[in-house]
Amino acid sequence: MSARQWGRDLGLGFRFAFTGGREGWTRVLLTAIGVGLGVALLLLTTAIPTALAVRHDRDDARADYTYGPRRPKADDTLVIADTDTVFHGRSVRGRLVEPEGPKAPIAPGLSAYPAPGDMVVSPALKELLASGDGAMLRDRLPYRITGTIGEAGLVGSRELAYYAGAKNLAPKINGYQTARITTYGSPNRSPATRADPVLILLVLLVFVVLLMPVAVFIATAVRFGGERRDRRLAALRLVGSDSRMTRRIAAGEALAGSLVGLVFGTGFFLLGRQFAGSVEVVDISVFPDSLDPSPALAALVALAVPAAAVLVTLFALRGVVIEPLGVVRTARPARRRLWWRLLLPLGGLALLAPMIGQGRSGGDFNQYLVTGGVLLLLVGVTALLPWAVEALVARLHRGSVAWQLAVRRLQLSSGSAARMVNGIAVAVAGAVALQMLFAGVQGDYTQQTGKDVTRAQMQVNLSKGTPFSTAGERFAATKGVRAATSLGSATLGDRDWRHGPDTTVSLTVGTCAALREWATLPSCRDGDAFVATGTDDDSSTTRLARPGTTLHVDTADGTGRGADVRWSVPKGLKPAHAITGPNGARSGGILLTRAALPDRLNGLLDGSVFLSLDPSVPDATEYVRNTAAKVDPFADAMTWSATEETKKFASIRTGLYVGAVCVLALIGASLLVTQLEQLRERRKLLSSLMAFGTRRRTLGLSVFWQTAIPVALGLLLASAVGLTLGGVLLKMVGSPLGVDWPSVLSMTGAGAAVVLVVTALSLPPLLRLMRPEGLRTE
Structure with a gap:
C-alpha cells in the first residue's frame, strides 16, 4: 500500500469528520475534549522541569548567604539578617536590610530598599496581610507596607516574602544569621555528588506512573462514538470501498x-497555566511564564498524539467486520483470550527481575529495563481488565430490574465499560506500588531528631545579648504556653578566640529548675555553681573547670574577631551528673545559677527558651512566634518533631502528591466526558425504556451499576497488580516486604470517590435524555 493511498484515505476520513453533520461534529468535539485534557497534562509535565529550573535559578540569584570573610563597612556593603518565620504551616521568607552606602547591592525584584520601619512584600503576602486570616501575622510584622517585590525576586507566585528596613544591624553580625555582603547570588556551588540510585528510581517511577493514565485516557478518547461511526462507515462499502480502505x-x-484535541489541549494548557499562578500545592507555586514546555518535548507530544490516534483506531477495528449492509458487532463476540494478556505483566516482571538487589552499593538501576518493566505491568492492567469484566458479567444473572439492565448492557459491551475504568485502574495500580516503595524506603531517609517532644514542643533561640530570663517570663505568660524553661549558654576556651583555643568547655546558666533538665544536681539554690560530667568531653571539663582557671569567652561567633573577655572559674563548684536534655543532647561543663553569673557576661550569652504547649489552643505556635518577634526580632522559633526527612526524598514525594492531584483531576474530567458520550450513544434506548413505562429510579440505578461493577473489579485488579509491583520494587531496593494498607485503601478509596463524583455529575444529563421525545428522528 503506497503512502499516497494512505494519505488519500486518511484525508477522506478527515473530511468526513467535519462534513458529517451534527453527529460528526459532536463526535469530533467529544474526542477533542478528551484528547485535549490529556494533551494539557502532557504539556504541563514537559513544562515542570523548566519551572523547577527557573525556581532554582531565582533562588540562587537572590542568595544572601555569601558571607565569606568578614568585610569592613564601605559604600558598597549591605548588612542583611535572616528573619524567616512560619505562619499556619506556610514558610515566610523575611530579611532585615540596612544599606551602608549608595553602591549597596540591590536584591532581585527591588528597585530600592525600604526605610527603617517600612517593608516591601510579595503580592501573596500583601494579600494575606490585608485579609482577616492574616491578623496574627500582621502583629508579628510591625512594618508599614510601601511596595511589592517584583517577579524576579520570588521563586513562586504564592511565595510569602518581605524585605524590611532596619538600622544598627552591624552589632548583630555573626557567622550564621546576619552578615555584611557586597553582592547577591551563590558564588560557590558545591561539587556534584553521586546521585542516590533509589532516589533516581523514585523520580523515574513517579513520571511513569503519572503519565501512564494520561496515555490510557487519550487512547480511550479517540474511540468516542465508535459504534455510530462504524455504522456510518458501512455505507462506504456500498459505494465500493474495501475493508482496509474503510x-x-x-x-x-x-x-x-x-x-482538534491538540488545539484544545494547547488552550487548556494556557488556561491552566494562568490558573497555576494563583494556586499553591504542598507549599509549591510557580509563575505562569515559568511553565514553558521544552520545544523538543512539545513537538514529541504533537507528533505522538495523532500517531497514537491512528494506531489505536486501526487496532480497535481489527475485530469489527464492516459490511455494506451493516456492522457485524451486535452478534455474540468471540470470548477474549487470556494467555496473551498474561504475557504483558509476566514480561514486565521478567524485565524487573535482573534489577533485584541493585541500587546503592549494588550499582545503578537500568532505567530502560525499569521503565519497560513498569510499563508492561501497568499496560497489563488495561489488557486484563476487559477479560475480567467479560468473565464476571457472563456469570451474573439474577437481580432487580436495574441490576439486570446493567448486567445485560455490560454483557453486550464489556469492552466499553472496561475502557472507561482503565485509566483509574492504571493510576491506582501505579500509586499503590509507589506508596509501598515510599513506605519501604522511608526509614532510610528519615532520621530521629532525638528531641523529647513530651517535655517540650518548641524551642526559641535568642540572639546574643537578649536577656534570656526576661524572655522566658514573657513566653511563660504567652497564650497557649504551659511552661517555659530559659537557659543562657556560651563556650569557654583556654586561649584567646582570635587565635583559636586548644580546649573548650561549655557554660550553661539558668534557674535551678532549668538546670535540672540537663543535669542531676545534689542540691541547688540561687548562687550555686556546678561542674557536670558524664559526657564524652569529661577530660576537657575536668581540665578547665578548676577553681581559679582563667577562661576566654567566645565572642567571635565564628567570624574570627571579637573582644577577649576573660572569666575565672569560681570556687565551690558542686559535682553534678549530665543527663539527656529535652533537645536530645547530653552536655556537661560548667553550670551556673543566675546569681553566680557576673553581670559583665550577661550580654555575651546565647539564650534559648524551651516551651511546653497546651494542645487545646489551636494557634499556640503562632502566639509563641508573635512573642518571639516582640522579644527579639532575630529570634528563631522552631517547632520540634520526633523525626525529620531528607529534603530530596521529601521533595520527590511532594512532586508525587502534586502530580497525583493533577492526574486525579484529569481522571475525573475525562471520565465525565466518557460517561456523557456513552449516555449519548444510548439516548434512543433510554427513551424507548421510558416510553414503555420504566421508572427513572430504575434507569438511574442501572447506570450506577454499569459503572460500579467494572470500577470495583478494576480497583481489585489494580490493587493486586500494584501490590505485586510494589513487592518487586521493594526487593529491588533491598527493603523488607511490607504492605502499607492505609495507603492502599486510601488510593483505592480515592479512585472510587472519583467515580462516585462523576456518576453524580452525570445524573442531570441522564434525566434529560430519559424523555420519550428522544425517539424522534429525521
Whole structure:
C-alpha cells in the first residue's frame, strides 16, 4: 500500500469528520475534549522541569548567604539578617536590610530598599496581610507596607516574602544569621555528588506512573462514538470501498479529532497555566511564564498524539467486520483470550527481575529495563481488565430490574465499560506500588531528631545579648504556653578566640529548675555553681573547670574577631551528673545559677527558651512566634518533631502528591466526558425504556451499576497488580516486604470517590435524555 493511498484515505476520513453533520461534529468535539485534557497534562509535565529550573535559578540569584570573610563597612556593603518565620504551616521568607552606602547591592525584584520601619512584600503576602486570616501575622510584622517585590525576586507566585528596613544591624553580625555582603547570588556551588540510585528510581517511577493514565485516557478518547461511526462507515462499502480502505477512513476521522484535541489541549494548557499562578500545592507555586514546555518535548507530544490516534483506531477495528449492509458487532463476540494478556505483566516482571538487589552499593538501576518493566505491568492492567469484566458479567444473572439492565448492557459491551475504568485502574495500580516503595524506603531517609517532644514542643533561640530570663517570663505568660524553661549558654576556651583555643568547655546558666533538665544536681539554690560530667568531653571539663582557671569567652561567633573577655572559674563548684536534655543532647561543663553569673557576661550569652504547649489552643505556635518577634526580632522559633526527612526524598514525594492531584483531576474530567458520550450513544434506548413505562429510579440505578461493577473489579485488579509491583520494587531496593494498607485503601478509596463524583455529575444529563421525545428522528 503506497503512502499516497494512505494519505488519500486518511484525508477522506478527515473530511468526513467535519462534513458529517451534527453527529460528526459532536463526535469530533467529544474526542477533542478528551484528547485535549490529556494533551494539557502532557504539556504541563514537559513544562515542570523548566519551572523547577527557573525556581532554582531565582533562588540562587537572590542568595544572601555569601558571607565569606568578614568585610569592613564601605559604600558598597549591605548588612542583611535572616528573619524567616512560619505562619499556619506556610514558610515566610523575611530579611532585615540596612544599606551602608549608595553602591549597596540591590536584591532581585527591588528597585530600592525600604526605610527603617517600612517593608516591601510579595503580592501573596500583601494579600494575606490585608485579609482577616492574616491578623496574627500582621502583629508579628510591625512594618508599614510601601511596595511589592517584583517577579524576579520570588521563586513562586504564592511565595510569602518581605524585605524590611532596619538600622544598627552591624552589632548583630555573626557567622550564621546576619552578615555584611557586597553582592547577591551563590558564588560557590558545591561539587556534584553521586546521585542516590533509589532516589533516581523514585523520580523515574513517579513520571511513569503519572503519565501512564494520561496515555490510557487519550487512547480511550479517540474511540468516542465508535459504534455510530462504524455504522456510518458501512455505507462506504456500498459505494465500493474495501475493508482496509474503510479502516483507514475511520483512522482519518480519529486523526481529525486528535488534531482538534491538540488545539484544545494547547488552550487548556494556557488556561491552566494562568490558573497555576494563583494556586499553591504542598507549599509549591510557580509563575505562569515559568511553565514553558521544552520545544523538543512539545513537538514529541504533537507528533505522538495523532500517531497514537491512528494506531489505536486501526487496532480497535481489527475485530469489527464492516459490511455494506451493516456492522457485524451486535452478534455474540468471540470470548477474549487470556494467555496473551498474561504475557504483558509476566514480561514486565521478567524485565524487573535482573534489577533485584541493585541500587546503592549494588550499582545503578537500568532505567530502560525499569521503565519497560513498569510499563508492561501497568499496560497489563488495561489488557486484563476487559477479560475480567467479560468473565464476571457472563456469570451474573439474577437481580432487580436495574441490576439486570446493567448486567445485560455490560454483557453486550464489556469492552466499553472496561475502557472507561482503565485509566483509574492504571493510576491506582501505579500509586499503590509507589506508596509501598515510599513506605519501604522511608526509614532510610528519615532520621530521629532525638528531641523529647513530651517535655517540650518548641524551642526559641535568642540572639546574643537578649536577656534570656526576661524572655522566658514573657513566653511563660504567652497564650497557649504551659511552661517555659530559659537557659543562657556560651563556650569557654583556654586561649584567646582570635587565635583559636586548644580546649573548650561549655557554660550553661539558668534557674535551678532549668538546670535540672540537663543535669542531676545534689542540691541547688540561687548562687550555686556546678561542674557536670558524664559526657564524652569529661577530660576537657575536668581540665578547665578548676577553681581559679582563667577562661576566654567566645565572642567571635565564628567570624574570627571579637573582644577577649576573660572569666575565672569560681570556687565551690558542686559535682553534678549530665543527663539527656529535652533537645536530645547530653552536655556537661560548667553550670551556673543566675546569681553566680557576673553581670559583665550577661550580654555575651546565647539564650534559648524551651516551651511546653497546651494542645487545646489551636494557634499556640503562632502566639509563641508573635512573642518571639516582640522579644527579639532575630529570634528563631522552631517547632520540634520526633523525626525529620531528607529534603530530596521529601521533595520527590511532594512532586508525587502534586502530580497525583493533577492526574486525579484529569481522571475525573475525562471520565465525565466518557460517561456523557456513552449516555449519548444510548439516548434512543433510554427513551424507548421510558416510553414503555420504566421508572427513572430504575434507569438511574442501572447506570450506577454499569459503572460500579467494572470500577470495583478494576480497583481489585489494580490493587493486586500494584501490590505485586510494589513487592518487586521493594526487593529491588533491598527493603523488607511490607504492605502499607492505609495507603492502599486510601488510593483505592480515592479512585472510587472519583467515580462516585462523576456518576453524580452525570445524573442531570441522564434525566434529560430519559424523555420519550428522544425517539424522534429525521
